[in-house]
Amino acid sequence: MDHPVKWQDSYVASKHITILTGEQLKIPGVRVFGKQHMTSAVSPLSTHYHENAYEFVLVSEGSFTFTVGDETYDVSGGDVFLSFPNELHSTAQSPLSLGGFFWIQLDISVMDNFLFLSEEARGHLIEALSSMTAHVIKAENSALVSLCKKTFKLALENEAYAAASHFVYLIYAILEASKKISSVRTEDIQQVINYIHDHVTHDISLYDLAHLSNLSLSHFKQKFKKQIGVSPRNYINIQKIELAKKLLKEGKSKTETAMLLGFNTSSYFSSVFKKYTTKTPSEYTK
Known part of the structure; x- marks a missing residue:
């Protein structure tokens, strides 16, 4: 890029x-x-x-x-x-x-x-x-x-x-x-949205979301993007990063925030955070 x-x-x-x-x-x-x-x-x-x-x-x-x-x-x-x-x-x-x-x-x-x-x-x-x-x-x-x-x-x-x-x-x-x-959200996609919001601190699997909506993974991803306007993974990350901003502003460390939001490592969390905000967590809290 x-x-x-x-x-x-x-x-x-x-x-x-x-x-x-x-x-x-x-x-x-x-x-x-x-x-x-x-x-x-x-x-x-x-x-x-x-x-x-x-x-x-x-x-x-x-x-x-x-x-x-x-x-x-x-x-x-x-x-x-x-x-x-x-x-x-x-x-x-x-x-x-x-x-x-x-x-x-x-x-x-x-x-x-x-x-x-x-x-x-x-x-x-x-x-x-x-x-x-x-x-x-x-x-x-x-x-x-x-x-x-x-x-x-x-x-x-x-x-x-x-x-x-x-x-x-x-x-x-x-x-x-x-x-x-x-x-125009269908009931299955709205159910997925609710699930994401309720489990935003978890490591959310797209396969689990597809299963929740009773759709194949490819069909689920297409249907979600058509109705919501972004891919399911992108939507999940948006919700996580918005919560991360609040946690960081409240004084949580980068590592604490990464763990609370279900990221495997703090370095991966930092890369995702920067992708969505153009700043690292440290730069964001300055």
Whole structure:
């Protein structure tokens, strides 16, 4: 894998790509809002992450492939690809093909006047975002694209307050679309989700989960990813790492945390932790 880069966009205004940064947007919490249209394929995006920021990539037309860890996600017109704060992602070796997309980087480390919201409203929005687990949100129509185009137009016109209100609406629309993924969970997959949450400190076997759902391992993995948006192993690791963050902040050592979460060795725990956060446990607690 290429060396991960802490990605930082710069202002660009050209025929096929426009990137607005915080300096142009003047909306607290919106680090970047970009739009790109490809008439021919361009080079793949290398492995990178966005410090303390969610990134929403909303595809307006065409199809694109993104990679998170060992997982590959195909998105097409109307879909949203979501990367979480500090999460490594790329387009692997897949060039950006014909088509277009918007992208928004939402910096959740901004505390004051976030999207011009009150402290309570900011807290509600951040909590809602933290409940998301899927990397791909599929919209049923082009409403998200239309809303994103309108928001971008307002941003270009320096209408910061109007654009911010549209950002809030757009984010909640994406959240609502993501809930529809959860709402179609079948009973067997929901049972597996409950089991993972109840046994997150254990060494959870995919074979046991497949047996619990009365499916073959391959069928179970396919069905889980289709309904949840990530592979079962990825989902388990996400839950473990979220709990690990809390334990480390509470003063547990790396070794204690690894043992509590069912990792075989502290070195393996450290490698998984860094894969999902870009930091080692020691770096995280500094």
